[in-house]
Amino acid sequence: MPHSPSGENAFVDLSGVSLRYGETNGTLALSGVDLSIGKGQFAAIVGPSGCGKSSFMKLVTGLCPATEGSIRVAGAPVTGPLKITGMAFQNPTLLPWRDTLGNVMLPLEIVQPHRSRLSSERAQYEARARQLLATVGLEGFESKQPWMLSGGMQQRTSLCRALIHDPQLLMLDEPFAALDAFTREELWAVLQDLWMLKRFTCILVTHDLREAAYLADTIFVMSARPGRVISTHHVDIPRPRTLESTFDPRFNEIVQQIRAEIAQVRNETRVSVPVAQGVA
């Protein structure tokens, strides 16, 4: 697999992208972001808080237009909300009036061609949703209401909802940040399994460097606001990765390196005198 697909064969391609909120005096959230992600790749975006990671999500999915630069997804420029994406957030945002199965099937009621087929082929679609729920270990919970599920189960449901319509691009915004350490590590494996099974292109925005190294092929490190990509790391640890992989010296090396980079950009923003830095 080519690690840095350039221009032509990239699935997600950003060049010189800036985003400013409000008018010319507004906050500059992103500045001159260049990155490309190949089809079927798992990419992670890490950085200090306030580096515009969530803005990046909105840009790529077309929910928010860029101030400058060009964004191309699946070979076409992004002009409005894309219809080939699935999204999951830190907050599972399940609908409390629907049971688990109903929540997972929500995208099918919106996205074509499923939308027009749903009523005539309901049984097949339901079977598909049940199967997906079983893949993440939620067999038997289909008719439970969201508030009857634990946080980890809600997040699994949210992942299923993001994937039920077989999106080509999965966008994850700190999906496991609110979970306890054990559940989080469990869900890393669940997500990796789903990805290896379906091979969608995935962009994971996270604060957790171990999470990024466990899951991603490529890690983009962003600077503090205004965010831009300061380095790219390729994680060459074989898949499927397990918790043992996280004790691999290579794994720790990558995590340490990224941590050092982020610590440095944090310091640069905190200490306004740039004299002591510079040389590195």
Next chain:
Amino acid sequence: MTSQKQYLLERAAPWVVMAGLVLLWELSILIFNPKPFILPSPAMVYHSFMDYREPIMAHAMFTLTNTLIGFAIGILVGGLFGMLIGSSRIVYAGFYPLLIGINSVPKAAVVPLLVIWLGIGQPPAIATAFLLSFFPIAVNVAAGLATVEPELEDVLRSLGASKLDILIKIGLPRSLPYFFASLKVAVTLAFVGAVISETLASNDGIGYMMLQAASQFRTSLMFAGLIVIASMGIGTYLICALIEKRMTGWATRKQSVVTGGG
């Protein structure tokens, strides 16, 4: 205390309070012995209700009909209006001051105007019931729509959902608990509206009957009228509460059914 006992006590509580109030009333009559046209005893109120139960019930039916028609229009207009101001910030900004203004005007002051436009009797009573009941419905539906999580909206928009899709799939279900909560308030206000209008401009209805009774110092009949209005108010409130419970059980869940596990 067992949960069974707790449940029974909860069920009995409103009746106990009611009985206690009647007892207190009777007791104060015995102690202070006021003139019957100042404060009649519960027994006297009961007797005048039984003596006049046919005209009272006829007037009550008239009031109930006006209230429910006004309330129904209030649900329709209030619901649609709430959807409109809840889903567009511009419409909200434009109409909210007007809504507050309309709601601040005492409806008794509007009835004479309604009489000029609609005549006396049923039409102004329905209109007043509507005017009082539509405001809480509109405001609550708008509040429900405004509390949709932006992330949830993003999820749907990233699937290519239209504004209408988002309204139907998320906005309306989200605002249902607010809507039903407002119905309970609105239906009691609708009674207030109908009775105000009947008191000022009608030849039928509980409001008219009470005005007549007052002019003849038949205080016990007035109390009978009040109690009938109160009973109808409680009855319609309970119906609304029941519908609310059936429709939006998810919003008023009990903690006891939560299960744990990874």
